[in-house]
Amino acid sequence: MEELVQRIKEDGRVLGEGVLKVDSFVTHQVDPNLMEAIGYRFAEVFAESGITKIVTIEASGIAPALFAAKKLNVPMIFARKAKSLTMDEELLTSSVYSFTKQVTSQISISRKFLSSEDKVLIIDDFLANGQAAKGLVELCQQAGAQVDGIGIVIEKSFQDGRELLEEMGMRVVSLARIASLQNGEVEFLEGDA
Amino acid sequence: MEELVQRIKEDGRVLGEGVLKVDSFVTHQVDPNLMEAIGYRFAEVFAESGITKIVTIEASGIAPALFAAKKLNVPMIFARKAKSLTMDEELLTSSVYSFTKQVTSQISISRKFLSSEDKVLIIDDFLANGQAAKGLVELCQQAGAQVDGIGIVIEKSFQDGRELLEEMGMRVVSLARIASLQNGEVEFLEGDA
Known part of the structure; x- marks a missing residue:
C-alpha cells in the first residue's frame, strides 16, 4: 500500500534492535484518514470472503480493525489483555509472549461473541514473530470459528511471524512489508495489497 | 442521543453493584456503525471549537474517539496505561484509580504530541467517578494544552464524575446519562446531545 509505505518513510523512526517506531500515526497518536484507508483496503481484499466478524x-x-469492520458492516471484537471485573462469562483464552514488553500475558474474548457460524478476519498493526496473531487464531479456533485471513498493517519480514502463520494454513495480507531495519534505514519488500 | 439510548435499552445488561455491561456493542465487541454515529455527534457538538487533537x-x-477525529480531520491520541519499551521520550503522566479493576495505574502520553498550541477534545466511553477523565485533563494541562470539552458516551449520573469535572471548569457532553441502575433497571436522564 503505497500511501502507508510513504508515511513510514516520512514519519517512521528506526530505533536500535529492529524496532520501527510509528507512534506518530499508528501506535499512540493515530491518523484517522490513514487508518480509514488501511481498513478499507483490508475490506476490499476480503470483500468476497463472507466475513462475519473482525x-x-x-x-x-x-483503529484499522474498526474501519475494516465499518466497511464490511460487521462487528469488531478486540481481545483483552487483562481480565475485567465485568467480563464474567466464559472466556476463550490464549497465552501470548510479547518480545517488546518481555512478558507473557493471557488474551481473552468472551465466548458468546464467536461461534462456529463465524468467518473471521483478524487484523493487527504489527506482525513480527507472530505470537499475538497466533493467539488470536487460537481464540477463534477454540470457538470453532473459521479464520479466513490475517490483515497486517506493518510486517517485519525479517522475523518469522509470517512463516509461522502460513504454516498454520493462514492467508496473510500485509500492507507494508519490511525487509530490513539495518543501519537505521527501512528497506521494503513489495506489500500484499 | 436516542439511537444510543435505544441500544442500551435493548442490549445493555445491569449487573450487581451499579455495573452496566455494554460489552456487545461498546467495550469488547464494537458496533462500528453506532461508534461512527457517536463520533460524528461529538464532532458536530464541537465543530466550531477549533479542536486540534482528540x-x-x-x-x-x-472507537468513538477515532470517528470523532475522522470527522474533525484531526489526529487522535490514546493515553497508554502501561509504558511500552518503545515509548522512550519524555512522558506526560498522571495517576488514575480504577474502581472497576481496583488498581491505581499510571497513564501517559508522549509529550511531543501535545503542546500549548493544542485545543483538545477528550473522549471516553464511560464517566463514573471521573478519575480517568481527570487524569486525561491533567495530561493535557501538563502540556499547556487547552481542554475544550469532554465527550462521554455513557455517563453514570448517580456517581460524582460529572460534578468533579465541572468543578475543574470542564464542559461535559454525555450522549447517554443514566440516573439509576437500581433493581436491574436502567433509568435515563436527558442526554446532552
Whole structure:
C-alpha cells in the first residue's frame, strides 16, 4: 500500500534492535484518514470472503480493525489483555509472549461473541514473530470459528511471524512489508495489497 | 442521543453493584456503525471549537474517539496505561484509580504530541467517578494544552464524575446519562446531545 509505505518513510523512526517506531500515526497518536484507508483496503481484499466478524487485540489494532469492520458492516471484537471485573462469562483464552514488553500475558474474548457460524478476519498493526496473531487464531479456533485471513498493517519480514502463520494454513495480507531495519534505514519488500 | 439510548435499552445488561455491561456493542465487541454515529455527534457538538487533537485512553475509548477525529480531520491520541519499551521520550503522566479493576495505574502520553498550541477534545466511553477523565485533563494541562470539552458516551449520573469535572471548569457532553441502575433497571436522564 503505497500511501502507508510513504508515511513510514516520512514519519517512521528506526530505533536500535529492529524496532520501527510509528507512534506518530499508528501506535499512540493515530491518523484517522490513514487508518480509514488501511481498513478499507483490508475490506476490499476480503470483500468476497463472507466475513462475519473482525477480531483484533487492544490497543493499536483497534483503529484499522474498526474501519475494516465499518466497511464490511460487521462487528469488531478486540481481545483483552487483562481480565475485567465485568467480563464474567466464559472466556476463550490464549497465552501470548510479547518480545517488546518481555512478558507473557493471557488474551481473552468472551465466548458468546464467536461461534462456529463465524468467518473471521483478524487484523493487527504489527506482525513480527507472530505470537499475538497466533493467539488470536487460537481464540477463534477454540470457538470453532473459521479464520479466513490475517490483515497486517506493518510486517517485519525479517522475523518469522509470517512463516509461522502460513504454516498454520493462514492467508496473510500485509500492507507494508519490511525487509530490513539495518543501519537505521527501512528497506521494503513489495506489500500484499 | 436516542439511537444510543435505544441500544442500551435493548442490549445493555445491569449487573450487581451499579455495573452496566455494554460489552456487545461498546467495550469488547464494537458496533462500528453506532461508534461512527457517536463520533460524528461529538464532532458536530464541537465543530466550531477549533479542536486540534482528540485525546482518549485505551482501549474502549478508541472507537468513538477515532470517528470523532475522522470527522474533525484531526489526529487522535490514546493515553497508554502501561509504558511500552518503545515509548522512550519524555512522558506526560498522571495517576488514575480504577474502581472497576481496583488498581491505581499510571497513564501517559508522549509529550511531543501535545503542546500549548493544542485545543483538545477528550473522549471516553464511560464517566463514573471521573478519575480517568481527570487524569486525561491533567495530561493535557501538563502540556499547556487547552481542554475544550469532554465527550462521554455513557455517563453514570448517580456517581460524582460529572460534578468533579465541572468543578475543574470542564464542559461535559454525555450522549447517554443514566440516573439509576437500581433493581436491574436502567433509568435515563436527558442526554446532552
